[in-house]
Structures are given as C-alpha cells and as structure tokens.
C-alpha cells in the first residue's frame with residue numbers, strides 16, 4: 001500500500017461573496033485625522049510629521065525654509 005503523508009487543512013466550503021465580505025468590513029473605517037499644534041510656530045500639523053510652516057520636528061530644524 002502507498003503511504004500518503006499529506007497534511008490536511010481546513011478549507012472554506014464556499015467562496016465568500018462580495019456582499020458578505022463587504023458587509024463584514026463595514027466597521028473598517030478610516031478614522032478622522034487627528035492634528036496637533038507645532039511647538040515652534042503653533043501651526044496645525046499632523047503628529048509625527050515635520051511642520052510644513054517652519055520645517056521643524058521636535059523643535060529642531062529639519063527642512064531649510066526658504067524666505068520669500
């Protein structure tokens with residue numbers, strides 16, 4: 001006799017339909033962007049990002065802001 005060493009895995013019986021998949025994912029939502037204020041210039045910035053107005057992050061200058 002042939003000895004088969006095959007591992008069996010649980011396989012879904014039916015394909016999950018688009019509607020079923022989408023219904024399940026109705027709770028998956030993008031949260032509103034939370035914003036903080038720049039410690040240097042007070043502009044509204046997104047957290048963990050360099051301030052666009054003054055080019056600083058955590059009080060240090062990261063981007064040289066060109067004066068116009």
Ligand SMILES: [Zn+2]
Pocket residue numbers: 038039040041042043051052053054055056
């Ligand atoms: Zn700033």
